[in-house]
Structures are given as structure tokens and as C-alpha cells.
Amino acid sequence: MIPIEYYLSLSAFMFIVGVVGVLTRRNAIIVFMSIELMLNSANLTLVAFSSYLGNPIGQIFVFFVMTVAAAEAAIGLAIIISLFRNKKTVNIDEINILKW
Amino acid sequence: MSQPLAYFFDSLYLIKPETSIIGFLVLILLYDLIFKKEKWLPYISLFGLVVTLFLIIEQYGYNKFAFQSSTNFGMMAIDPFGAFFKIIILLSSIIVILFSILSKELDVARDRMGEYYTLIFGMILGMFLMVSASDLILIYIAVELVSLSSFVLAGFLKNDSRSSEASLKYIIFGGVSSGIMLFGISILYGITGTTNLYEMNSLLQNFDSTNILMILTMILIFAGIGYKISAVPFHFWTPDVYEGAPVTITAYLSVASKAAGIVLLIRLIKSTFVSQKDTFGYWEMIPAFDWQGFLIIISILTMTIGNFSALWQSNVKRMLAYSSIAHAGYILAAIAVLSDQGLVGVMVYFIIYLLMNLGAFLIVIVIKNKINSEELEDYDGLGYRMPLVGVAFTIFLISLTGIPPTAGFIGKLYVFIALVDAKMLVLAVIMLLNSVVSLYYYVRILKHLYLNKPKAETTDIELSFSLKLFILVLAVPNIIFGLYFAPILEFVKTSLIILGI
Numbered sequence: 377m378i379p380i381e382y383y384l385s386l387s388a389f390m391f392i393v394g395v396v397g398v399l400t401r402r403n404a405i406i407v408f409m410s411i412e413l414m415l416n417s418a419n420l421t422l423v424a425f426s427s428y429l430g431n432p433i434g435q436i437f438v439f440f441v442m443t444v445a446a447a448e449a450a451i452g453l454a455i456i457i458s459l460f461r462n463k464k465t466v467n468i469d470e471i472n473i474l475k476w
Numbered sequence: 477m478s479q480p481l482a483y484f485f486d487s488l489y490l491i492k493p494e495t496s497i498i499g500f501l502v503l504i505l506l507y508d509l510i511f512k513k514e515k516w517l518p519y520i521s522l523f524g525l526v527v528t529l530f531l532i533i534e535q536y537g538y539n540k541f542a543f544q545s546s547t548n549f550g551m552m553a554i555d556p557f558g559a560f561f562k563i564i565i566l567l568s569s570i571i572v573i574l575f576s577i578l579s580k581e582l583d584v585a586r587d588r589m590g591e592y593y594t595l596i597f598g599m600i601l602g603m604f605l606m607v608s609a610s611d612l613i614l615i616y617i618a619v620e621l622v623s624l625s626s627f628v629l630a631g632f633l634k635n636d637s638r639s640s641e642a643s644l645k646y647i648i649f650g651g652v653s654s655g656i657m658l659f660g661i662s663i664l665y666g667i668t669g670t671t672n673l674y675e676m677n678s679l680l681q682n683f684d685s686t687n688i689l690m691i692l693t694m695i696l697i698f699a700g701i702g703y704k705i706s707a708v709p710f711h712f713w714t715p716d717v718y719e720g721a722p723v724t725i726t727a728y729l730s731v732a733s734k735a736a737g738i739v740l741l742i743r744l745i746k747s748t749f750v751s752q753k754d755t756f757g758y759w760e761m762i763p764a765f766d767w768q769g770f771l772i773i774i775s776i777l778t779m780t781i782g783n784f785s786a787l788w789q790s791n792v793k794r795m796l797a798y799s800s801i802a803h804a805g806y807i808l809a810a811i812a813v814l815s816d817q818g819l820v821g822v823m824v825y826f827i828i829y830l831l832m833n834l835g836a837f838l839i840v841i842v843i844k845n846k847i848n849s850e851e852l853e854d855y856d857g858l859g860y861r862m863p864l865v866g867v868a869f870t871i872f873l874i875s876l877t878g879i880p881p882t883a884g885f886i887g888k889l890y891v892f893i894a895l896v897d898a899k900m901l902v903l904a905v906i907m908l909l910n911s912v913v914s915l916y917y918y919v920r921i922l923k924h925l926y927l928n929k930p931k932a933e934t935t936d937i938e939l940s941f942s943l944k945l946f947i948l949v950l951a952v953p954n955i956i957f958g959l960y961f962a963p964i965l966e967f968v969k970t971s972l973i974i975l976g977i
Contacts, residue, residue, distance in 0.1 A: 384666075391659050398652050407648055414655035421662035429669045434662075437613050437671065441658060444620045448651055451624055455631055455643045462637035468648075471641050474716040 383424035390417035404459075404466045408452045415445045480546075487542040490554045493531045493562060494604050500524030501597035508590025518577050521593045525570050525600075532562050539975055541610070549674040552608040553743070553975040557819075560971035561607045561739045564826055568731045569600055571834050571950075575724045578943065580845040582722060585632060592632060596728070599625040603736035610747060610975075612661050612671040615740060619657070619700060622733055623650045630721040630729075642720025649703060649713035657700025664693045673747040674976060681751060683764040690764045698770075701744070704737030705804045708777040715785075718797030723844060726793060727837035730800040731830050738807055738822065745814070747976045757816030758898070771812035776906055779805025783913045792840055793850050795917060796833075799876060802914060803829060809907055810891040813898045816972060821891040823968040828887035828957060832875040835950040839869045842947070846937050852921065857930030859922075862937050864944055866925050868951040873918040875954045878911050883957035886964075 390413055397410030419438045426434025456466055463471065488495070504520055507513075536559045541550025576582060576592065585592070602621030609615045627650060631643025661671075667689060668676045683690070702710040718726045745767055750759040761767060782802030789795040807829075810821035840850060842865055847854055859866030875884035888911065895904040939947075957964060 387662075394655065395652075398648070404644060404648070408651070411648075411651040411655055414652070415658060418655065418658040418662040421659065422665060425662070425666035425669075429666075431669055433613075433671050434665055437616075437662075437665070440613055440617055444617065444624075447624055448620070448647075451627055452647050452651065455627065455640065455647055458631060458634045459637070459640040459644050462635070462640050471644060473638055473641055474645070474720050 380424055380428045383420060387417040387420040387424065390414075390420065402468050404456050404468055404471075405453075407468065408449065408456075411452075412445060412449065415441060483544045487544070487550070487552075490535065490538065490540070490542040491552070492535065493528050494601060496524065496528045496531055497597055497601045497604065500527075501594055501601065504590060504593050504597060508594070512590075514586050514589045517589055517593050518573050521573050521597070522570060524597070525566055525573070529563065529566050532559050532566070535559070539973055541975070542608070545672075547672070547675055549610070549672045551611045551614050551672075552605070553610040553747070554608060555973055555975040556971045557974045558608045558739070560823060560968070561735055561826070562604055564735050564830055565600060565603050565607070565732045568728065568735075568830055568834060569596065571830075571838075572596070572724055572728045572732075574946065575727060575834075575838060575841055578845070578946075579722065579724050579841050581633070581841075582724065584635065592629070595625045595629050599629070599728075599733070603732060606736040607739045609740070610673045610743065612665065612673070615744075616654075616658060616661060618736075619704065619740070620654060622704070622736060623654060626725070626729060626733060629725045630717050632722055632725065636720075638720040639722065642717045645720075646713055646717045649710075653700050653703035653710060656696050660693045660696025660699070663689065664697065667693065673744065676748050677750070677762075677976070680748065680762050680764050683762055685763055686766060687764050694765045694767075694770075697744070698741075698774075701737055701741045702774070705734050705741070705808075706778075706801050707774050707804055707808060708781050708801070709774075711778070711781070711801050714801055715794050715797045718800070719791055719794045723793065723837060723841045723850075726797070727834055727841075730796070730837070731833055734800070734804060735826055735830075738804075738811070738826070742811060742819065742822070743974070745811070746974050750976075753816075759814045761814065768812055768814055771808055772900070772903055775805050775808035775812055776903065777805075778802070778808060779907065779910045783910050783917075786914070786917045789917070790852050791850055792852055792855070792921065795852075795921070796836060796840070799914065799917070800833065802910065803833070803876075805910070806888065806891055806907060809903055810894055812903070813894045813900065815894065815898060817894040817897055818891075819972060820965075820968055821894040823971065824890045824961075824964055825887040827964055827968075828875070828883040828954075831950060831953050831957070832872050832882075832884055835868065835872040835947075835954065836876065838947060838950060839865055839872065842939070842943065852924050855921065855924040856928040857925075857934065859925035861930075861934055862939065864939065864947060868947045869925065870922055871951050871954050873921060875958070877915045877918050879915075881955065881958040883954045883961070885958055886961045 394410045394414035422434040422438050539555045543551035602618050605618035627647045630646050631640045633639040668679050706714040749762050751762050752760050779802045782798050786795050786798035810818045875882035878884040878888040
């Protein structure tokens, strides 16, 4: 059996990739993909702990997270489309009317 | 009947307010689908909110778990403290729906107001769950329910590029914060093996020193809560979203969703980290995480950065956004006391914050209806053209600063009493200095209203009678509660019962 440390390292790595993606990528759609990666790294942690502790709550939690992630992706894409109609771009650097 | 099934039916009885909100959400959706008459939608919504208000008052005294599991702890805690904040959320929803009827900004979207009210009801449901949640799964879902509805509402004027930009920024920040919070929750689940806050409390009792993993987890979870209440390292979305979103939604986000976030934070600390309460109402904390030091730092940062950034704003909505960040800092200072006295401060502050902040936003809506601008320079000389608006705005701004005899003073006073009583004098002094700084930018609006000459020759602007009445309904309590606040205090003290220790 694969020890739990492996799963946790992988999920921590995925989480960091997600955070770095959000911070460095300029395309709004790729930013959303990075957010999904962060959510999925949390899912992996939950499942790994659930199997390690022999406790099903973590796996139940994952189903809820997947549903929420799907809803968030749908709303995110809708918002990107509405913004694209107004500004003809999905580049975050060009979305800059509101600033101090 | 078997035991779990009996618990389940008992719980259905306990979540009547939430059920009523869901019922009216579906009703509004169907009404909009079948009749397509925008005119009656706000009245149906208001009726739904009043019904829910009665249901909450009916179950005000309850103090038990809903959806209890075999471990004697449950998914939701139904207690007077939660009921108090549900009432605050409902009152602000009622006021915001009245705002939506009279806001001209929303006129371009009148044909899809059904969605608007449905989404507001979705948000109310999420906030109700956030206020009562005592299980990490429910906390995550409630936070997301509030966020997802408010993302759409912030971008509701979809042909306005500022509104869609606000919405995009909001969803990126919201998605990242909730992702970080979820990662924290997943580690917390790994440490304790449970998702119930109360069960966690009994498991954490044997932590006798701070634990590096616990610190990391709590900071990650605070990222999600801090984003909801716009506490400082997570506040970057606030000014942009508040400026770009429709004013009604800005007002709503600044009061209701902030209240829900604060309750979530208090419940997380109170039910997970408090081992017992001493005779003076101070909480003895489990040393796994130093909440007091952490909250003091966050609170100082929040109020200072909020106030100083507000100084050079030229858009009134943006200025009020920074001011709402600063107010979150004052509230966090009251939580940092970690005592019942601090909670009294938080609750008194919220009743008053509801009145003064929504009042200020009402004036912004009225002025925007008349001159179609939120820029400070366009406010020049408006105090003489609209006398009632000028006077009411003065009352709200002085109340936000916290000068007697307005209600804002009482709110600050109780936070102060709590801080001084706990001998946290440095924080009290910093809060005092911050109030002085805030005076500058609030009074700057008044200078534009009264002292600056208008650019062009102008005439008086007439307001309708119902609008005048509405302004008075929000302005007069700001004075009355400043002089006679015993009923507020009485209400707060009876609501100070949180399920658990």
C-alpha cells in the first residue's frame, strides 16, 4: 500500500501549482483552471485522510466539493463571456477600469 | 419511530426559517417564469422575508442542535446568538429590497428582476446556514452558496463593463480564497478525523502547546473567512467590487454578508477553541492556536489600511468600501478580546452599523438617481439643493465616525469598554486614533456637500414623499439610539447564548 505521505505531498504540490498559476497566468480561463486545481488538491487530501483514518466523512465531503466546483466553473465561464462581450478580451492585465 | 428518524423530524421543525426562505425562492422563480410581471416580485419577496422574521422570532429561545448525529453533536446549532444575526440579515435584506425598488440603476435590467430576487434569496439562505453551521461541510457549502450568488449579483448589469469587471475580480478572489480555505479544512479533517466543530473541541483538549500544523490550518481557513469580512490581507477585492457592483448589492455585501462572516468566525473560535469560561465571561482558550495575538494583528492592519486608503478616494462608493474595511477592523478588535463582553460589543456594533451604513448607501442611491454620478466632485453644493438628503447624510457620516450624540458612538463605546476591561489598551488607543483619521474623509464629503460652490447654475431637486419617509426611517434611529440605547443592550444581552460552553 502506498503510504499517506505520498498522497499528501502530491496534493500539496498540486495546491502550489494552482496558487502559482493564479498568481502568474494572465488569461482568465487559465486562472479558473488553476482554481480548479486547488480545489482538487484539497479533494485528494480529503480522500487520502479518509482512507487512512477509515472514516467516510472525507469522501462524502469530496462529493459536495465537486458539485460546488462545477457550479463555480459554470458561473465563472458565464462571467467571462459577459465580460468578453463588453471588452473583447480575457486578459486580466487589460481588465483595469477599476483601480485606485 | 427509530431514534435517528425522530431526530430528523425534530430538526425539520428547527429549520423552519430556512425552509421558508427556500419556499419563497421557488415561489419567486415560478412566479417570474409564469406571469413575467416584474411589478409584484419585490412585494412577494418582502412578504417572504416578513414571514421568515416571524418564524425566527418564534424559535428565538431554542438552544439545541439540528440534524444530530449519533455523537450527540449536530450539523447546525440553533441558538439565540444565531437568531440575533439572522434577524440582522433579514432586516438588511428588507431594506435592500426596498432600495432595489427605487434604484434607477437597475432599470436597465427590470425585465430580469426575477433572477435578481431569486439570487438574493439564495444568498439569504447561504447566510442563514453560515450563521448556524457547526460542521465544516456545511460551513464550506454555506460560504460557497453566498459567494456564488453574490458573484452573479455583482455582475448583474451585464452591459456595464464596470459591473462585469467587478464580477470577474470577485469570482477570482472568491475562488482562490475558498480554495485555500478548503485546503485548510482538509488538513484540519486529517488532524482531528472529524468535521464537527464541537467534536473537534473535545479532541483538541489534549493539545497543550501551539502546534505548527494547527497554525497553518487556521491561517488557511481564516483566508476564506477573512475574504468574506474583507479583513486586511484578503481585502483586495472589496474596493473594486463595491465600486463596480450595483449600489444595492454593494450595500448588501457590506452589511449582510459581512455579518454572516463574522458569526462564522466567532462560532469557529467559540465552539472549537474554548475550553471553559471564567466568572467574568472571559474564554479560556485551548493553546493550539493563539487566536488573540492573531486577531489583534489582523484587526490593527485592517482598520489602519482601510482608513488610510479611504483618505484619497474620489468615488464615494469606493470610499465607503474602504470605510467598511475599517469597520471590519473595529469588529475584529472586539472579537480579539475573546470574552462575552467583546461579543456584546460586536452585536451592539452590528445593529448600529446596519442603520448607519445602509443609510449612507441609501443617500448614494438617491443622489445617483438624481444626478447619475458617484464622483465626489459632482456632489458640490448638493446639500442646499436637497436639504433633507444633506442633513441625513451628515447624520450617517457622523454616526460612521462615531461622534456623540449619534448611534455610532454607542457602537464604538461598547467595543472600547470591552478592550479596556481586558486591559488591551494599545489596541484601544490605535482604534481611537483610527477614528480620528476616519473623521477626515467622512467630513470631506460634507465639505463637498455644503462648502464647495456648484460648477453650473442649479435648481432645487425635489424628492417624492415616500423617499423622504424612507430616509427619515433610517436617519432618526441613528439619533434616537445614540441617546437611548437601553433596548438594544437588553436585546443583545438576552441573545448572548451560544450553544456549547
